Amino acid sequence: MLVVKAAGAEIRQEWCDHFAGLLPDLAARSFDAPDIRDEEVTYALVWEPDPGWLARFPKLRAIFSLGAGVEHITADPTWPRHVPLVRMGSEETGQRMGEYVAWACLSLLRDARDFALAQAERRWDYKVGDATAQDVQVGIMGMGRLGGAAVPMLRGLGFPVAGWSRSPKVVEGAICFAGPEELDAFLAETRILVCLLPATPETERIVDAALLAKLPRGAAVVNAGRGSNLVTADLIAALDSGHLSGAVLDVFDREPLPAENPLWSHPKVTVTPHVASIARRRERARFVAGAIRDFEAGRPLPNLYHPDRGY
Ligand code: NDP
Ligand code: OXD
Numbered sequence: 001m002l003v004v005k006a007a008g009a010e011i012r013q014e015w016c017d018h019f020a021g022l023l024p025d026l027a028a029r030s031f032d033a034p035d036i037r038d039e040e041v042t043y044a045l046v047w048e049p050d051p052g053w054l055a056r057f058p059k060l061r062a063i064f065s066l067g068a069g070v071e072h073i074t075a076d077p078t079w080p081r082h083v084p085l086v087r088m089g090s091e092e093t094g095q096r097m098g099e100y101v102a103w104a105c106l107s108l109l110r111d112a113r114d115f116a117l118a119q120a121e122r123r124w125d126y127k128v129g130d131a132t133a134q135d136v137q138v139g140i141m142g143m144g145r146l147g148g149a150a151v152p153m154l155r156g157l158g159f160p161v162a163g164w165s166r167s168p169k170v171v172e173g174a175i176c177f178a179g180p181e182e183l184d185a186f187l188a189e190t191r192i193l194v195c196l197l198p199a200t201p202e203t204e205r206i207v208d209a210a211l212l213a214k215l216p217r218g219a220a221v222v223n224a225g226r227g228s229n230l231v232t233a234d235l236i237a238a239l240d241s242g243h244l245s246g247a248v249l250d251v252f253d254r255e256p257l258p259a260e261n262p263l264w265s266h267p268k269v270t271v272t273p274h275v276a277s278i279a280r281r282r283e284r285a286r287f288v289a290g291a292i293r294d295f296e297a298g299r300p301l302p303n304l305y306h307p308d309r310g311y
Contacts (some may be wrong), residue, residue: 002043002292005031005053006066011281015045018285023292045288051076054083062086062301064288068093068146068277069226070305071199081307089303090287092279094149097196100224100276101150102157104248105138105192108220113246113270133158139190140164141207142197142225143171145303146277150194162186166309187214192222199226200310209234212244220246224276227252232263239268250276 002023004015012030019028026043029036031053041057047066054063055078063085065073070087073079107113111129118125138154140147143163151173154161161174164186168178177186187193193215197203207221208231221244223230232253238244248270249263255274263269287302295301305311 001036001040002026002028002045003031003033003036003041003057004028005044005046005049007047014281015285018282019289022285022289026292043292046073048072049076049079052078054079062292062295064088064291065305066284069198070311071226074305074310084301085305086288086291086301087303087305087311088279088284088287089145090279090283092283093277094146096279097146097224097277098150098153100250100272101138101140101194101196101222102153104222104224104270105136105154105159105194106133106157107248107270108192108222108246109133109136113268117267134160136160136191137162137189138192138194139186140174140194140196141186142195142203143169143174143176144196144198147194147196150196159192162189183211184214187211188216190215190219192220194222195225195229197225197229198311199228202310204228205231207231207235209237212238215244217243218245220244220248222248222250224250227255236262236266239266244268246270248272250274 002019004012006012006015009030016028016030019026038056039058042059042061044054044060045064045066060080060083063073063083065085065087068088070085073085109131114125137160140150140161140163143165147163148171151161151171155173162177163171163174164177164183166178169176195207207229212234221235235247239247246268250272251274257263257271263271291302
């Protein structure tokens with residue numbers, strides 16, 4: 001049996017309906033269905049499971065995260081660590097993140113925030129920036145599955161692209177940097193910094209005043225990784241001093257972003273409500289069903305969480 005823990009009864013039903021079509025031999029149930037017997041549960045698809053809940057199922061074979069981030073599961077000290085944990089890896093997650101990053105970079109390049117403010121005041125704010133995409137290197141911090149998906153889209157728009165990751169890699173169309181020792185070289189040429197890092201102890205508050213100071217003057221920041229990657233006060237200070245020219249933010253320490261947060265009204269900040277890459281449920285269900293089919297046939301699970309790396 002596959003149990004689904006997601007917000008909203010209708011949404012859980014939709015997940016179960018997708019699985020009924022995709023995996024007809026596996027019963028799929030909402031986590032609150034009355035007929036679930038704990039020892040029958042072999043798979044769980046979850047977002048923010050209550051602490052202790054996953055540990056109830058003695059025959060659990062794999063846990064699937066509804067999202068690419070898994071800190072909503074690993075924050076539970078009792079989550080069953082011996083059970084493989086699969087991060088969401090649908091193709092559409094990459095497509096949508098690529099679209100968001102491309103949109104954010106173009107918005108920053110073409111002063112979209114300024115024009116939105118001017119329009120709200122019916123003000124003809126005639127100005128044409130000097131740079132084209134070809135002059136603006138985008139640096140992706142976290143050149144993983146989603147960062148990699150953004151590369152061809154950015155390249156197609158003309159942006160030179162660089163990436164920074166934990167381990168060295170080769171990505172077509174991008175200059176690749178890795179590890180703390182290559183971070184400064186990566187930052188020095190980055191005109192738009194795109195953060196797509198997971199939430200781990202190592203990445204917590206990594207984008208702080210010291211890091212921002214290493215970007216060229218006039219650079220901009222996009223954060224679609226996690227709110228914990230960024231020191232918001234340091235970002236605001238760098239925007240106010242003129243060191244940074246703008247920011248597009250999708251993820252925050254507290255979500256929904258509280259109404260009193262200064263980011264909402266900052267003239268150089270565009271806020272989106274954690275929507276950068278929410279793939280359709282049908283597409284995510286396809287990914288999970290394919291992974292379960294492979295696993296049952298003795299093939300490895302994709303996109304596994306590694307406890308030693310923390311993501
Ligand atoms: P991946 O695991 O594929 O990529 C993570 C990348 O971060 C990898 O390149 C990894 O390096 C790098 N990384 C991790 N830790 C460090 C470190 N300490 N120093 C340098 N690089 C590091 O994950 P995804 O691309 O699938 O997802 C990334 C994150 O995006 C998710 O964890 C989630 O937080 C966020 N996300 C946000 C969404 C939104 O809607 N806003 C939607 C989906 C995801 P290496 O390649 O060497 O492993
Ligand atoms: C995710 C997210 O982790 O939506 O997939 O942020």
